[in-house]
Amino acid sequence: MAYYCKKTVADIDCAGKKVIVRVDFNVPFDSEGNISDDKRIVGALPTIKYLLDKNAAVILVSHLGRPKGEFNMKYSMAPASKRLSELLGKEVIQAKDVIGPDAKAKAESLKPGQIMMLENARFHKEEEKNNPEFAKELASMAELYVNDAFGTAHRAHATTAGIADYLPAVSGFLIEKEINFLGNAVNNPEHPFVAILGGAKVADKLTVISSLLEKCDTLIIGGGMAYTFLKAQGYGIGTSLCDDEKLDYCKSMIEKAEKLGKKLLLPVDATTIAEFPNPIDAPVVTAVYGVDSMPDDRMGCDIGPETCKLFAEEVKNAKTVVWNGPMGVFENPILAQGTVAVAEAMAASDATTIVGGGDSAAAVEQLGFAGSISHISTGGGASLEFLEGRDLPGISCLENKDRKIVAAGNWKMNKTPSQAAAFIKELAEAVKDAKNQVICAVPFVAIPAALEAAKGTYISIAAQTMDYHDKGAYTGEVSAEMLADLGVKYVIIGHSERRQYYNETDETVNLKVKQALKYGLTPIVCVGESKDQRLAGVTNELVAYQVEYALNGVRDDQAAGIIIAYEPIWAIGTGLTATDDQAQEVCKAIRDTICKLYGKNVSSVITIQYGGSCNAKNAAGLFAMPDIDGGLVGGASLKVPDFAVIANS
Numbered sequence: 001m002a003y004y005c006k007k008t009v010a011d012i013d014c015a016g017k018k019v020i021v022r023v024d025f026n027v028p029f030d031s032e033g034n035i036s037d038d039k040r041i042v043g044a045l046p047t048i049k050y051l052l053d054k055n056a057a058v059i060l061v062s063h064l065g066r067p068k069g070e071f072n073m074k075y076s077m078a079p080a081s082k083r084l085s086e087l088l089g090k091e092v093i094q095a096k097d098v099i100g101p102d103a104k105a106k107a108e109s110l111k112p113g114q115i116m117m118l119e120n121a122r123f124h125k126e127e128e129k130n131n132p133e134f135a136k137e138l139a140s141m142a143e144l145y146v147n148d149a150f151g152t153a154h155r156a157h158a159t160t161a162g163i164a165d166y167l168p169a170v171s172g173f174l175i176e177k178e179i180n181f182l183g184n185a186v187n188n189p190e191h192p193f194v195a196i197l198g199g200a201k202v203a204d205k206l207t208v209i210s211s212l213l214e215k216c217d218t219l220i221i222g223g224g225m226a227y228t229f230l231k232a233q234g235y236g237i238g239t240s241l242c243d244d245e246k247l248d249y250c251k252s253m254i255e256k257a258e259k260l261g262k263k264l265l266l267p268v269d270a271t272t273i274a275e276f277p278n279p280i281d282a283p284v285v286t287a288v289y290g291v292d293s294m295p296d297d298r299m300g301c302d303i304g305p306e307t308c309k310l311f312a313e314e315v316k317n318a319k320t321v322v323w324n325g326p327m328g329v330f331e332n333p334i335l336a337q338g339t340v341a342v343a344e345a346m347a348a349s350d351a352t353t354i355v356g357g358g359d360s361a362a363a364v365e366q367l368g369f370a371g372s373i374s375h376i377s378t379g380g381g382a383s384l385e386f387l388e389g390r391d392l393p394g395i396s397c398l399e400n401k402d403r404k405i406v407a408a409g410n411w412k413m414n415k416t417p418s419q420a421a422a423f424i425k426e427l428a429e430a431v432k433d434a435k436n437q438v439i440c441a442v443p444f445v446a447i448p449a450a451l452e453a454a455k456g457t458y459i460s461i462a463a464q465t466m467d468y469h470d471k472g473a474y475t476g477e478v479s480a481e482m483l484a485d486l487g488v489k490y491v492i493i494g495h496s497e498r499r500q501y502y503n504e505t506d507e508t509v510n511l512k513v514k515q516a517l518k519y520g521l522t523p524i525v526c527v528g529e530s531k532d533q534r535l536a537g538v539t540n541e542l543v544a545y546q547v548e549y550a551l552n553g554v555r556d557d558q559a560a561g562i563i564i565a566y567e568p569i570w571a572i573g574t575g576l577t578a579t580d581d582q583a584q585e586v587c588k589a590i591r592d593t594i595c596k597l598y599g600k601n602v603s604s605v606i607t608i609q610y611g612g613s614c615n616a617k618n619a620a621g622l623f624a625m626p627d628i629d630g631g632l633v634g635g636a637s638l639k640v641p642d643f644a645v646i647a648n649s
């Protein structure tokens with residue numbers, strides 16, 4: 001799910017509304033009871049401030065610690081409220097209960113622009129059980145639900161998921177940011193992509209090891225979990241941590257890496273101690289051994305100096321690095337050197353660097369490297385589950401972004417530059433209140449005049465084709481860079497007339513799509529079948545093939561923004577039109593193809609138009625079909641009144 005397809009608070013009207021926001025204020029405290037790290041509170045500020053600026057009445061809910069379903073003021077949200085109040089410079093009203101009389105009365109009288117905090121949701125055992133009655137009670141206090149608690153997004157609890165059954169549900173900016181970073185890193189990484197896993201147990205990271213191996217170029221394994229891998233390779237590991245039940249699993253991962261041609265890097269030496277320190281930060285005497293000469297009575301508790309160099313070198317050459325889990329018993333400063341070395345290498349790197357929450361995030365922060373890391377996740381468990389490719393219930397339950405209806409006019413070889421300017425001005429007046437997004441694809445020479453006339457209006461200008469080369473001896477052609485330089489936003493690619501008269505093939509369509517994206521142009525990719533192909537009953541297969549070919553090598557965040565236009569060639573210029581149902585069937589087949597290629601999130605937001613003799617009479621019916629998001633309009637786009645009707649359909 002790299003492309004973030006969920007509505008955020010910015011996509012809805014929250015002015016004056018009561019909004020219940022799930023935040024993750026599960027903050028740590030020092031021995032004197034002060035909040036020792038307020039990162040999670042700070043992380044939620046953009047969403048909270050946005051809502052307050054919009055004059056929403058904000059009701060916050062969170063959990064803190066493990067009160068086990070009972071009211072226990074040791075776990076009260078009050079200190080977090082106080083800290084938030086300091087950060088906002090504004091009163092945060094603290095309720096005495098969660099769904100009790102005090103919370104309800106305070107929520108009832110909360111005014112727009114005010115903010116309150118409910119008590120710890122885990123004071124009720126119903127929270128973690130995702131009890132619907134409890135969720136309903138919470139929902140009854142508000143008109144909208146916002147989830148911005150990334151740290152608990154992997155849990156299906158009443159405040160993280162259940163409540164979305166009773167209120168319109170959208171995400172906050174923190175969740176959006178987390179998913180954008182983590183998603184891009186794993187689904188569209190810049191290579192070399194290095195993933196680093198550490199921590200105590202192999203068992204905790206089974207799925208993530210396997211799924212990261214498929215995506216990364218190098219998988220580095222350190223920490224306690226490395227010893228099970230080393231034993232699987234036949235090394236003696238002394239008294240180091242080992243999960244004998246997972247030896248076969250480790251062997252299979254080593255084989256998987258070989259088969260996929262991926263580098264799996266394990267420690268080559270270890271910093272060892274005689275026995276585990278108690279307390280954990282007690283002084284220890286260490287000795288370094290190569291992994292091939294580890295004595296039986298020594299315990300590996302950190303990666304050794306050679307391994308530090310090896311791992312740091314790999315990080316240095318990477319373009320994307322994701323790290324989760326310490327390299328040793330980092331709670332003890334003597335055994336923290338491996339963790340420090342990895343943190344340092346990441347901080348010094350120009351790559352996109354992501355630290356996946358939990359211990360590694362704490363280590364990076366304690367060491368003062370936080371400012372040099374691209375993204376430190378606020379969720380340890382959640383980020384791990386996301387990296388594994390699992391659905392996070394706290395995010396799945398939120399509403400997808402709406403698809404826009406797009407009315408795109410293809411003028412073909414009609415209208416001179418001066419006619420274009422006059423037409424755009426007239427059209428702008430006629431569509432100024434249009435419901436749909438309006439695009440005019442004009443002849444190359446008319447683009448500057450059309451762009452000028454469209455300034456300050458809702459009309460965007462498209463080109464009707466382009467060349468796929470960067471530049472050079474291609475007489476008469478126009479490049480993506482030239483179009484982008486003019487300010488063009490869209491370009492039609494693979495129109496049936498280009499395919500028919502100018503040798504456009506699936507291959508050139510694909511090259512052009514990638515070239516357009518490279519220069520920030522949105523391709524309107526045309527696919528469709530001839531009369532013979534329809535009669536042969538191969539329509540759906542054919543368009544699926546065309547779509548798959550056209551998008552070969554296109555990343556999912558790019559695909560999500562593309563427009564696909566289904567043009568039944570038999571219906572172009574013949575006056576024939578596909579019926580609403582025929583058009584819907586093919587557009588659905590296209591959406592299913594996108595789903596197969598990129599998953600549900602991209603397929604639910606991508607724009608799919610119908611483009612075969614779409615006119616003022618049939619537009620409303622076609623655009624009302626569930627998988628048709630507007631039209632690529634030919635002849636009817638040349639007359640202002642007709643196109644205005646389509647823009648409003």
Ligand code: AMP
Pocket residue numbers: 198199200201204223224225241300301302325326327328329330331358359
């Ligand atoms: P995890 O919760 O799986 O991320 O593991 C974090 C814990 O692993 C930390 O408390 C570390 O002290 C511990 N750890 C890391 N390396 C080792 C090791 N070689 N032996 C024992 N414990 C380790």
